[in-house]
Each structure stands twice: as structure tokens, then as C-alpha cells.
Amino acid sequence: MERVVEPEVEPEQFFAVARAKRRRRWRNALLGLGALGVVSTVLAAPRMILQADRSDAACSDRDYLVAPGDSRACAWRPHAWLFVPKLLPWTRTRALARERDVDHDQAERELRDAAAVTPNAAARDEAARRLLQASKGGPLTLERGTDGKIVTYDPAASLIAALIEHGAFAVAAEAHPWTQGPENLQYAYDAALAGGDLQSAAQIAARRDEPHWDRDLEAGAFLCLKGQQREGLEHLELAKGDAIVKVPSRTDAAQIAQVLCGADSAGYGGDSGRMALMAAKLSSSRFRGDVPLGQVPDIDLLGSSGLALFDTQRARTPFVAAWLTQESQPLDRVLDAVAPLTFQLGAPVSPYKLGLGAPRFSHLLHPILVDPGVHEKAAETLKALAATTLPPPPATPPSAPKRPAAKEGPAKKAPPQARPIGDFYHSGEEILAARQDPKGALERAAVVLWVEAASQRAALGRHEEARHDLDKALALDPSAGTRLFAASLAYAAGDVPNAEAHLRELAKTSPSPDIATLAGILDVLVAMRGGRWEDAHVLAQRTHAGATDDKKTATAWLLTATALRVGRPDEGPGLPTPEGYERDATTWEKLAVMPEAERRAYRLRMFSFSPSIGAELVLPAVFYVVGQAANGSDPEVWIDAFIPLAYSAYHTPTAARARAEAARWRGDEQAAKRHEARAGAAESLVDSPEKLVLASLAGVL
Secondary structure, eight states, rough: OOOOOOOOOHHHHHHHHHHHHHHHHHHHHHHHHHHHHHHHHHHHHHHEEEEEEEEHHHHHHHHHHHHTTGGGGGGGHHHTTTTHHHHSHHHHHHHHHHHHHHHHHHHHHHHHHIISSSOOHHHHHHHHHHHHHHHHHSOOOOOTTTTTOOEEEEEGGGGGHHHHHTOOOOHHHHHHHOOOSSHHHHHHHHHHHHHHHOHHHHHHHHHHSOHHHHHHHHHHHHHHHHHOOOHHHHHHHHHHHHHHSSSSSSSHHHHHHHHHTTHHHHHOTTTTTTHHHHHHHHTTTTGGGSSSSGGGGGOOOOSOOOOHHHHHHHHHHHHHHHHHHHHSSOOHHOOOEEEOOOOOOOOOOIIIISSSSSSSOEEETTTTTOOOOHHHHHHHHHHHHHHHHHHOOOOOOOOOOOOOTTOOOOOOOOOOSSSTTOOTTTHHHHHOOOHSSHHHHHHHHHHHHHHHHHHHHHHTHHHHHHHHHHHHHHHHHOHHHHHHHHHHHHHTTTHHHHHHHHHHHHTTTOHHHHHHHHHHHHHHHHHHTOHHHHHHHHHHHHHHHOOOOOHHHHHHHHHHHHHHTTTOOGSSOOOOOOOOOBOOOHHHHHHHOHHHHHHHHHHHHOOOOOOOGGGGHHHHHHHHHHHHHTTTTTTTHHHHHSSOOOOOGSSSHHHHHHHHHHHHHHHHHHHHHHHHHHHHHTTTTTSHHHHHHHHHTTOOO
């Protein structure tokens, strides 16, 4: 057999062929692996969507388990898991829905971080607008990675609540076109007022959605306040009709607003608001004839409604004043009418409760309309009548009672000393006392009318007229209570020298413990406004030590503020903070001086802030102390996020002025000017007693 001789191959050619074969093998292997990978990826794409959900949840947990704000570092991971599913036609819709969900979650986390972890106004508003964008587009249907359940939810349904929870009030007001439902619109309206955005508030109020008594009442009153009578009355009619079914007592509030807005007709009110509705009618030439002035002393004062006697006395003053100015009345008839109107402090006096806020005297939920001009005229009438009335004779000691003879018949019933005033609780006792001291009763009633007139004038920004009324009241009654009220009103008007003068006069007397505590609080505020911080701290220590139990909360906030301001937090009262998630409560003094990394953790975890009763007496101190928990970042952003919008007293124009004062204590003049402007914008809507009541019903004050 002939041997075949293979041709000789050059070494270079041999190695080239080997390399080509090796490349083919690798290429085939890679193509196989690639095909396998593609098939696996296609089959695994739905699982990737679920993994994106798990990744997003795990990333969120890092803020609590690792460090506040740590979720920023892993925000890219959920999007990486969604890259392939978005490319595949059969998973693209689900992946895009999940991406919207992830964007929504991340925007809300960034909003929380910018509000609480590292407070920053620009970052907060940017995150809030991202959350708004992620909430548009309708409901989402998603499969959850944790349990595999299918859920459907609409991000827009919780949009407003999420925004106001973190203090993004401006964006919450802007977001109202993308949300529905009376509750969401109410939140957006409240946010607009809290942020001083009256234009957005008017747009929200003008929206016509499903009837809801609370929203329609506030919207109607606000539109009437802005001069949009027709639209306002339409909302008020809806509020009145809806309230009949759900909350009958709120019908009264709607009717009060209707009268003040110029409605052609209005009812007579239910048990809870009859006096307030009649006071509104008394101010209107259209309805004034409906009020039986001749029967004012005998008017039914809601005997079964559970009102305190003190409140019903205050509710009567508009009627008594109007009755006194109609025509001259016999002395005994006047005494019957004015006897119950004895001035007392009642609720604690504070420039942040009585000064520039809502009308001073309220009847349950309904503010009583007070015409200061009528009050002043009636007070002058009483003063003139008192000048012609003899003082009571000197009191004689009672003689020892005689024991009746054994056979004496039954004692005769004494004749009545005073005519009862309807069902006016036990006011016959006050009438009897007034008959025994007519001059004193007339003067005391005149003081009440001047004090109410002064309060109303101050609420309207007419501080000189308010001071004039109080000077007249003090001329008749220079007691500690009236003096303290005058000092508080002067401070609220920015007249610190006059407030100090009243406090000096008050110090010469021996006031009750309650009045002494309130005077001490005002002394501290005056010293703080003047920049005398060491003096303020000493006064705060003294006032807190001697405070009555129900004022301890107010003085504790004040003492904490001065202790922090003078740099000696250990001299504070140890005011406790709220508890937090997996964190025990600490004190505000300790929180303010913690290392920032530790404070961030506390800020993120604190919840359920509920200001104690009495804290509203010292609002600047509350804002200052709470702001110190974010010292070094932006305290204003932290305060917005931390104090819930539901605590309306902390978001009124009066509160805005208190925040301006706290900002000045921190040296933040820009924030102070912003809060002053916001307060001024709201107060500019109010230029009459009628508008004061409308503003109160609208939630503006």
C-alpha cells in the first residue's frame, strides 16, 4: 500500500489554524451562553420586577436600621432591576408601573429627609414636586414582592396628606387640581392658609365637588370674606343642607355666615348657636328687626346645652349693649340686664391668645359678633348712670338670730328680692347683689363692655382705639385682672413701653397666684423681646418656681427657651420630648446639644407631637425650643414638618407673628420677615367685626 505523505505545514500556519479553531469554540460557547442568558432573562423578567420592589423596601429600611438618609446610596438599585423588563414588550407596562411606584417612594423618602433628617427648604420643595409628578397618571396595579399579592392604589389619593405631613404647604396648595374628595381639598385649603397663599386658598374654596359641611362652610365663609358673595352663599347653602343630616349643630354656623354674607333669609338657629346667630342678625340692617331687644334680659340662654355660666354671660353682651343704646331704661331694669356681666379673666390671658387673633369671646364653636362702637356707647351710658347712683350704705354686722317663740306660727315667706331672668341658671343671685350695690354693678358692667370693645379693636388692628378703651376701663377698675389684660394687649400691639408700665403698676398690687404667674410670663416675654436674655432667664426661673399647676407647662417652655438661649441648658426644667420609633423620650434641652448625627436619628424617629394645654400661651418659646432640635440646618423647615397642621392654633396669623419672634431670637431676620408678611396678608382681609367672624368661620384666624 502506498504511503500518503501529508504536506508539510509551516509552523505559523499551524498555529493560526489552531487559534481559529479555538476562537470558533469560544464563539460558539459564548453564543450558547448568550442564548441561554437571553432565554433566562426573558423568563426571569417578571421576577426582576418583584426584586425591584424588594430592593426598594430594603433600601427604605436602611434609613432606620443603618443611618438616617442612608437610603440615598441605594436608590439606583430598584431602577437597575427594572432596566431589562422595560425593554421587553410583554413586561414593559408592569415595569413602568413599578418604576412610577419606586419614584413615588423615593420622592417621599427624599421629602422626609429634607424635612426632618437634614432640613432644607429648597430640597424639600424639590422633593415635594417630584412626589407630585410621581402621583399623576392615575391608579397603579402592582404585584408586591413581599407577599406576591396584587394591589391597586392611586398615589394621588394620599398626595396632599404626604405633603402636609412633611410641611410642604406651598406644594400641597398647588397640588389641589390633581386630587379629589372633600377631605383632600380641606387639607389643601388648610395648607394654603398655613403658607399664607390666599390666592390658592380662593381657588380651592371655589371648587365645587361633593357636598361636605366642614369644607363647604369654610369655603363659603372665605369666599364671602373675599367679596365673592354669590359663590360663597352657594357653598353655605350646601353646608347647611349637608349639616342637617350629619351634624345638625353646624347648621347654625352656616346660617351665621349667610347673615354676614348678605343672604335674603336665614333661620333662627339651634340650641348650640342661637345667641351667635342672633348677634349676627343684630349687626345687619336686614335682620335687625328679628331680634327682640326688649326681651334681652329675659332671653333664653340655652339652659340645657351644658354651657358654663361664665360663657353665657359673655354671649349676652352684644344684646345688652344694643338694648342700652336704644332708649333710656329704668334703673332696676338696667341692673337686671347687666348684673351677670362681671369682668373676670376667664381663660388665661396671653398676647398669643387674645391679642391679634380671633374675636375674644366665643359661644361654643361659634364666634359672637361684637360691635365695638355699640359697646363703647353702652359703656358710657352705664358710666353716666353710675355717676348719678348712690353708693351702697356701709355694711352693718348681722344681728344674732332670735329663737322663735315656741307657739309662734310658721314663718311668712319673704317677698322676692329680684325678678328672675328666664332660665338663666342662678343669675338671680347676681341681680340681688347688683340691687344692693347698684353703682358698683353699673361700673363693673361698663368695664366688661370696654374690655370687649378693646379686644375687638385690637383684633382689627386699631391699637390706639383699643388702648383708649382700656384706659377708660382701668379708670373704673384698676384691678390686677384688668391691668394684666391691658399689658398683654399692649405687648401684642408692639407697644412694649406701655406693657412694661402696666406690669410695673401690677407689681404694686397683691394679685392672685394665677394672675401673678401670667404677669411673670409676660415679664419674661418683654425681657426676651428687648434682648435682655440673662434677665429673662432669671425671671423665667422665678416664674416657673411659683407657677400654679395649670401654668407649669407654659412656664416650662419659657424656661427651656431662656436656658438654651443663654447657653446653660442644664438650668432648664427638663422638658420631655415625644417618644420616637425605637427611641425613648429625652428632653428638649438634651436634644438641642446632642451631636448632630445623634440628633438626626431623633428627628427622624420622633412622632406624635401633641402640644400640652397651656403651651399656646408662650408660642414663641415653643417655636424656638422645637427649632433648636434642627439648629445648624433649617429650623423653619423642621418646625413645619414637626408641628402638625391639625393644631390650628399653631398656624394662625398670631402664631406666624410668634414664629417671627422666635426667628429673631435665632437671628434669622429673613424668616421673621416672611412670617410677618404671611400674618399681614391674612389680617388684611379683616376690616370689620363682621369680617372677623367670617374669618373665624373660614379658618383664617
